[in-house]
Amino acid sequence: MRDGSKTQRQSEIERAAYAVLEEKGYAAASMLAIARKAKASNETLYNWYGGKQGLFRTLVERNTAEIRAFLEEQASESRAPLETLAALGPKLLQLLTSPRAIALNKAAASDPTGELGEALGAAGRDTIAPLIGKVLEGARAKGLLAFEETGAATDLYISLLVGDLQIRLVTSAAMRPSEQTLAARATSALTGLTRLLAP
Amino acid sequence: MRDGSKTQRQSEIERAAYAVLEEKGYAAASMLAIARKAKASNETLYNWYGGKQGLFRTLVERNTAEIRAFLEEQASESRAPLETLAALGPKLLQLLTSPRAIALNKAAASDPTGELGEALGAAGRDTIAPLIGKVLEGARAKGLLAFEETGAATDLYISLLVGDLQIRLVTSAAMRPSEQTLAARATSALTGLTRLLAP
DNA sequence: TAGCAACCGTACACATGATTACGGTTTTGA
DNA sequence: TCAAAACCGTAATCATGTGTACGGTTGCTA
Numbered sequence: 001m002r003d004g005s006k007t008q009r010q011s012e013i014e015r016a017a018y019a020v021l022e023e024k025g026y027a028a029a030s031m032l033a034i035a036r037k038a039k040a041s042n043e044t045l046y047n048w049y050g051g052k053q054g055l056f057r058t059l060v061e062r063n064t065a066e067i068r069a070f071l072e073e074q075a076s077e078s079r080a081p082l083e084t085l086a087a088l089g090p091k092l093l094q095l096l097t098s099p100r101a102i103a104l105n106k107a108a109a110s111d112p113t114g115e116l117g118e119a120l121g122a123a124g125r126d127t128i129a130p131l132i133g134k135v136l137e138g139a140r141a142k143g144l145l146a147f148e149e150t151g152a153a154t155d156l157y158i159s160l161l162v163g164d165l166q167i168r169l170v171t172s173a174a175m176r177p178s179e180q181t182l183a184a185r186a187t188s189a190l191t192g193l194t195r196l197l198a199p
Numbered sequence: 200m201r202d203g204s205k206t207q208r209q210s211e212i213e214r215a216a217y218a219v220l221e222e223k224g225y226a227a228a229s230m231l232a233i234a235r236k237a238k239a240s241n242e243t244l245y246n247w248y249g250g251k252q253g254l255f256r257t258l259v260e261r262n263t264a265e266i267r268a269f270l271e272e273q274a275s276e277s278r279a280p281l282e283t284l285a286a287l288g289p290k291l292l293q294l295l296t297s298p299r300a301i302a303l304n305k306a307a308a309s310d311p312t313g314e315l316g317e318a319l320g321a322a323g324r325d326t327i328a329p330l331i332g333k334v335l336e337g338a339r340a341k342g343l344l345a346f347e348e349t350g351a352a353t354d355l356y357i358s359l360l361v362g363d364l365q366i367r368l369v370t371s372a373a374m375r376p377s378e379q380t381l382a383a384r385a386t387s388a389l390t391g392l393t394r395l396l397a398p
Numbered sequence: 399t400a401g402c403a404a405c406c407g408t409a410c411a412c413a414t415g416a417t418t419a420c421g422g423t424t425t426t427g428a
Numbered sequence: 429t430c431a432a433a434a435c436c437g438t439a440a441t442c443a444t445g446t447g448t449a450c451g452g453t454t455g456c457t458a
Contacts, residue, residue: 108226109228110308110309118372164362171319174320
């Protein structure tokens, strides 16, 4: 099997895993169901991922890697810090509320070992928050914002941006808002931040 | 069986259900395990609750009823609106991040049908938010706050108060902060609110 | 084109849980 | 006190999933 062929097969399998996960939930997302959906043999799944945990851990890592890559790309573009935030916010909110992200968060919540959650937190917030922090520090350096601790300022922004939206989506207590609503939320989060951290 | 005896037995069973749920997670919280823990027979569990769904739905309803009762009691005490909020915030944050609440949210996230989540949302936020809204409107009436839409103001407060704390606890991505940290978060949420909604 | 490694489809052993059933015991209520 | 109802312990039934095994097939590699 050619080099690219295997990674392609893997992404097919992982797409199938997402499909089953979003449809049936973590507990009912059996390896067999995923294998059937991907027209793969479960032996292959076990060989490649070790088991259910390993498969979904891979999903978490891939997903957060994608988000981090996107954020780093955005942050590296030379723009005014607040413009960077204005561009970043809506997209980040979309990513965090996407069906995939919600499904992964549900999986982490369902995982009795807490292993998936750790991976999600480590790869997710622990990489996202510092990136946001850098942007905020950039804004402070230009006299656009004033704050003492970067961590607290980052927390504040994330709170304003995300709020309890994720938890309500993960518990199926709410539907995902429209893209416009999300964008509006992002802008009001930014204006709120600038008012609370005004120099 | 005497009147009080049955409700007492029920609360024992429900305490056992919480214990198993917090220890093993929703998927692994089997009716048999709960019955063993409570020294009850599973036949009784099925007779009383219908099944696993019904048992946990009962848990959700009882829990949210308790929270609502607490909030209504607090809101009914005649105090200045902002003092009510100052008293309410820390306690509400404690309740929302308590092991029980987190376990129930995990259960809702694990429930493939989304039924538990609906119950959680309906009983939870849909009753909490209006109560908060009333307090905020009281503050507006006294010229302490200024806002157009009560719903948006409530959202803002809840965002500042809870932020992404719940989702990180539910996904096991974070540990529960100390009571002092929670209290500090509540006060900064309140000061943030008063600054953003200053008349 | 021959050999080989990986993959597919299927099946098997093993474990576990949901749900129902049943005899024995305790509690209720007349 | 005594019959009926409810509860307990146990087990049986049914379904499903995990993890492993195996022969047949495909496609690479030399």
